[in-house]
Amino acid sequence: MRRENPGNNMLDRMFDPKAVAVIGASRNEGKVGRAVLENLIAASDNIDIIPINPKDKEILGLRAYPSILDVPKERNVGLAVIVIPAKLVPEAIEQCALAGVKNVVVISAGFKEAGIEGAHLERECVALCEKYGIDMVGPNCLGIIDTTSGLNASFAANMALRGNIAMMSQSGAICTVTLDWAEKNSVGFSKFVSLGNKADLDENDFLDFFYKDDDTAVIAAYLEGVKEGPEFIRVARQVTRAKPVIVVKSGRTSVGSRAVSSHTGTLAGADAAYDAAFRQSGVLRADSLTEMLDKSRAFSAYPLPSGRNIAIVTNAGGLGILTADACANAGLTITSFEEATIAELRDILPPAAGLYDPVDVLGDASADVYAHALKIVLADKNVNGVIVLVSPQAMTAVGEIAEKIVDIVRNSEKPVLCNLAGGTRVQEGEDVLHKNGIPNYPSSERAVASMYALCEYHSIRNRKYSSPGVLNVDKSIANAAIKEACATKTRTLGLESMDILSSYGIPVVDSRIAKDLPEAVRISEEIGYPVVMKIVSPDISHKTDVGGIRLNLKHADDVERAYNTMMSDVSHYMHNAQISGVQIQKMLGGGKEVIIGMNRDPQFGPLLMFGLGGTYVEFLRDVSFAVAPISIDDAKHMVTSIKTYPLIAGVRGEQPSDIGSIIDALMKVSQLSMDFPEIMEFEINPLMVMQEGKGCVAMDVRFTIDTK
CATH class of the missing domain: 3.40.50.261 (Succinyl-CoA synthetase domains)
Known part of the structure; x- marks a missing residue:
């Protein structure tokens, strides 16, 4: 989305132009420039169609011009369709600007999808559009269709039938398949947009445009990704209050390329953020192209x-x-x-x-x-x-x-x-x-x-979206800890960073770090038995896997035995790990273990996770996600939507857990995630939740910091 609010008047003119210039029009059959010209001619008698080709004076019975600059101003070109080699496109866009043309559809391929040189050309095109205030669809796209105005500025084999569904697609092939299916099944469309590389106009721009389009009642989309996730959520929330939006998002099974070290990152993958964002913005997700078309037809007809x-x-x-x-x-x-x-x-x-x-x-x-x-x-x-x-x-x-x-x-x-x-x-x-x-x-x-x-x-x-609100918290402790981590290039903060949670009002277990065995015994006696001992190391993500946790230590002999065996086990499994000591915690019981985490998604930002905690979280995979910042309603949904929620709410006579304290903790970590973009991942595992009215306590925490 290039501008905060691209002018709908401009896009109106793109889809309902008085005149269309085809830069790269061809008289040769089999050429894209010929197909675009033929489609424009066949679709409407009301649009002035102008071929641009330096070698021909006439194409398909129409007067041709060597350049857009040669077209008389009174012909009032509202849209230029560019079908020429990629290296010539920037010059063509600049000529359009000089000719007063403010809308272009770049069908030409050979841009970022083709490599480094193409990516450079694409950035050059975007810079020119920004400089001259031009709206660009593409590049590397099929084109656009408007059945109301009779515009078919594409090289599709079919002109869309008239209807009330607007569709956009990142795939040109999906467009052609859909148009062919629609012709067979008598399904009509108001607008049809092939997004291509989305170098300028993107899904957010067209969501907003379709929202304001009187001819559109239903919005369908095939997306491979979104460019600006938070803006997508904002725009979609507004649109879905008035019109249904059905999206099929491909690439569901791919995993993020960035290495992740927490349960949250492992479980999030690449798709959980889209699920959460669609749910939070009212978008209906389809699992297949067939399902998207089925649902779009239902909204169109009923x-x-x-x-x-x-x-x-x-x-x-x-x-x-x-x-x-x-x-x-x-x-x-x-x-x-x-x-x-x-x-x-x-x-x-x-x-x-x-x-x-x-x-x-x-x-x-x-x-x-x-x-x-x-x-x-x-x-x-x-x-x-x-x-x-x-x-x-x-x-x-x-x-x-x-x-x-x-x-x-x-x-x-x-x-x-x-x-x-x-x-x-x-x-x-x-x-x-x-x-x-x-x-x-x-x-x-x-x-x-x-x-x-x-x-x-x-x-x-009929959904009402509540505001996330802003909590009154002390940011200074977290700010100091993160600044020190960046200064020392310490990517991982573990148990020593409990103060960050405390500063945001999240209760933490009474604990201290011991550098050696004598200090571990002394701290255990000061805290009071029974205690828990945990290894402190920036290199160890999952302590249980390497023997880095000992529970229910009841006296000094237990502490000594646990310390010695822990150091032996950890050195056996991870002999190169840097050991800073052990943390001694008060042993707590009588609660339920849950996990709260965050993984920063490249498109949507902080992706929060909630589920049952402890060592089985990855095995059970019973977790929920939401994109921060979250509202209280979002937090409640995260807690109540997991399958094992009844275990927290209380089953078979058990007392319910303090669900309100979980919701409060989720709201606080949401703000922590928004306040500090340097935090790439974190998880509190476990968060021990006591009986209703008795709160919760963070037992362990791990942060991953972007130290660049």
Whole structure:
């Protein structure tokens, strides 16, 4: 995102220009410059199209000019599409600026995706755009489409059908696949944008543009990453209050290239930040391109349900049961009908029919019976949405049933999603639905997933985002510790940095560091038995793995024995580790061990983690994430969303843990993460949480500092 708020008037002109210049237009078939010119000509009669080519005076019947500077000013060029070798693009952008053209789409490849020289050319293009106030899409992109203005400034094989879905994609191939699929399935779009390298305009700019676009009701995106994570969250929160945003993010299984030393970093990977950011900003994540398109069609075609109570109407009991299972697994409720609804269904259906949700109209049901049953179910006040299943029996008039469904959907204030299940025998019905802009989901599971998205967005749209707030904390101790670490190039701070937590109001266990055995015995007696002994070393991340922790030491002999065996074990496992001594802590019991951590994500910044603590955190992998700064609502969600939350809340007569103290600790580490960008990772493991009302205590901590 190059400017804080790119002018929508400029982007309006990009998508609705009076004239478009194609720099690199070609008369030769098979050339991209020829395809772009042909698409522009075919899409609209209202746009003045101007070929730019120094060798030709006329291309495809249009007057050509050797340069954009030669085009008469009165032709009022609002957009230039650049399709020339990469090394010539910077000069073309500068010429556009001199000609008064403020919008460019750079289709040309050979920029940062091609290596160092290309990256230099790309930076040069961005600098020129900043200098002259030009908005640039690309480079290395397919182009842009606007179905309202009739603009097809792309080399796609298909012009998009007109509709209310706006889509952007970092992949040109995903664009062409989607357009071809959409043509077959009669799915329309308002805008279509190939982002390419996102050197200038990016996903944040287009989220904002689509948000303000009257022709767009649904926003879909294929993203491989975001450029400015915090800005994405800010913009998406605003957009999703008005329009659904569905994103498929690729690269889910890749791991970060930066080495990580904590449980938090290990568990975060590259994708947890996107999951957290999407959840915190109201974006609906799709696991595949198919799912993104399914959900986009649902939002395009249907009203939102007011709740999660779903009815199923089917002519096949097995399909109905499978769909009911899918609803339950997705978090939707198979509803209970009113008595009046059951009575009406009994009047129109045969005795063997199923009158309760799912409603089984039986295999020989006519189109009229289907329609009557569907209307009765929709009228029930307990029903928020309906999934209609049709299986092709020999007597099933699938086409007639589809016609009835179309009439009902058009007049329904509740969503009615369809699964005409099968192949050739349901094609007639599927064609009827598609012709009328109604999706047919090939499987009931896909229909359920789309219904869930509609229900989830109803909640998202009404969500209120609370402010993170600013806590009154003493930053001086943390500031001094981090400055010293940077000065001495000490990348890891361990138990000796407990004061940082204390300064932010997080309770820490009574502990002291001993340099040798006599001091360890003396400190143990001063603290009072029983005690815990832990190795102190900047080189040891996981103390348990190397024998670096001894618990429940009850007298001096235990301390001496533990000290000697610990030093032997640690030297055996990590003979090169720098040992600073041992930490003696008061032995605490009666609490639950949890972990709180942070890993600084390159796109989104501090990524907080919460889960059950101790030695099994990586094995259980039952953790939650949120991007800082977090609100109290975010902190509550982090705590309550882990699968083992009941163990903290109290099960089988156990007293509940002090959940409020966990939330308080999360809020404080969130601010610590924001206050000190030098902290790359940290984790408190364990944070011992006592019974409700008795607080929590940090037992161990480890910080990783960027000392550059």
